Amino acid sequence: MYTARANLQPLLIEGPQPGGQLTITTEVENYPGFENGIQGPEMMDVLHRQAARFGTEFLMEEATAADLRRYPFELTAGRHTISAEALIIATGASAKLLGLESEKRLMGFGVSACATCDGFFFKDKEALVVGGGDTAMEEATFLTKFCAKVTIVHRRNELRASKIMQDRARKNPKIAFIWDSVIEEIYGQPDKTGVTGVRLRNVKTGAVTDVRTDAVFMAIGHQPNTALFTGQLEMDDLGYLIVKPGSTYTSVAGVFAAGDVADRVYRQAVTAAGTGCMAAIDAERWLEARHQS
Numbered sequence: 001m002y003t004a005r006a007n008l009q010p011l012l013i014e015g016p017q018p019g020g021q022l023t024i025t026t027e028v029e030n031y032p033g034f035e036n037g038i039q040g041p042e043m044m045d046v047l048h049r050q051a052a053r054f055g056t057e058f059l060m061e062e063a064t065a066a067d068l069r070r071y072p073f074e075l076t077a078g079r080h081t082i083s084a085e086a087l088i089i090a091t092g093a094s095a096k097l098l099g100l101e102s103e104k105r106l107m108g109f110g111v112s113a114c115a116t117c118d119g120f121f122f123k124d125k126e127a128l129v130v131g132g133g134d135t136a137m138e139e140a141t142f143l144t145k146f147c148a149k150v151t152i153v154h155r156r157n158e159l160r161a162s163k164i165m166q167d168r169a170r171k172n173p174k175i176a177f178i179w180d181s182v183i184e185e186i187y188g189q190p191d192k193t194g195v196t197g198v199r200l201r202n203v204k205t206g207a208v209t210d211v212r213t214d215a216v217f218m219a220i221g222h223q224p225n226t227a228l229f230t231g232q233l234e235m236d237d238l239g240y241l242i243v244k245p246g247s248t249y250t251s252v253a254g255v256f257a258a259g260d261v262a263d264r265v266y267r268q269a270v271t272a273a274g275t276g277c278m279a280a281i282d283a284e285r286w287l288e289a290r291h292q293s
């Protein structure tokens with residue numbers, strides 16, 4: 001929207017998941033401007049149309065190569081070779097999932113990868129959190145604000161989380177642990193029924209048990225989608241793009257980063273939109289200065 005309204009003739013390469021992560025969720029209640037909430041896919045349709053209205057062009061392809069050493073930058077997407085005077089990377093960070101068919105089917109119907117986003121829907125209900133790191137402890141602790149009971153399911157018998165996060169979770173009377181166990185199946189229906197339970201397998205004994213729950217929160221980490229830029233842009237230890245503080249400038253002049261791809265902390269739609277706006281303004285000013293010099 002911002003680059004189109006600034007007459008920069010933007011091309012948006014849509015990639016493997018047009019519309020992004022919100023297309024796999026149901027209700028979004030915390031994006032400003034939608035008083036009664038909105039379905040994720042519908043929200044992305046509205047944003048798509050709003051960007052198109054100002055002349056954004058769209059390409060339904062995945063970028064498979066990027067050469068940021070030459071200028072203009074060169075990208076390959078499908079059969080297309082695209083030349084760009086400025087590049088905004090907003091390829092997101094995908095939540096790591098278990099890979100179960102039932103997990104995919106029930107995503108947004110009790111299966112979630114974001115307690116900040118979906119915890120509120122499970123007031124006085126029971127939830128499972130999958131994981132053993134800081135994120136899992138943080139998500140579980142956060143969920144106890146709403147849920148009657150939260151159970152952390154971990155595939156080992158010790159946690160990877162920092163001591164302080166572990167202590168906080170262990171001391172919380174609403175949090176229980178199930179050790180040495182993995183989820184083999186999630187039960188429920190992708191309608192009002194939602195998630196009803198899971199089948200767990202103990203990795204040491206092989207014993208299989210069914211556990212009742214209303215929600216399953218995956219907290220086994222995120223994978224920033226930055227493989228395309230390895231060796232060309234500065235990244236942190238997890239692969240998130242590093243930007244100059246307070247801006248969206250990456251380590252290559254003319255390349256900007258917005259949204260989850262450069263954000264290992266907040267990962268929200270509103271922060272992604274906010275940094276998207278920053279990236280567009282940064283790009284516009286950078287191009288302007290370049291043309292004047």
Ligand SMILES: Cc1cc2nc3c(=O)[nH]c(=O)nc-3n(C[C@H](O)[C@H](O)[C@H](O)COP(=O)(O)OP(=O)(O)OC[C@H]3O[C@@H](n4cnc5c(N)ncnc54)[C@H](O)[C@@H]3O)c2cc1C
Nearest residue numbers: 015016017020021025063091092117259260267268269272
């Ligand atoms: C189930 C779920 C529910 C959520 N609920 C909420 C909520 O209620 N409220 C909230 O604020 N946040 C929520 N979030 C988080 C929110 O979705 C993200 O913070 C937000 O979508 C980040 O936007 P983004 O544009 O940075 O990345 P993404 O939404 O991840 O979009 C990345 C885009 O980049 C494209 N792409 C990736 N690789 C390539 C490539 N090689 N070439 C071309 N394109 C590529 C993808 O196709 C995709 O369109 C939720 C997330 C999930 C998973």
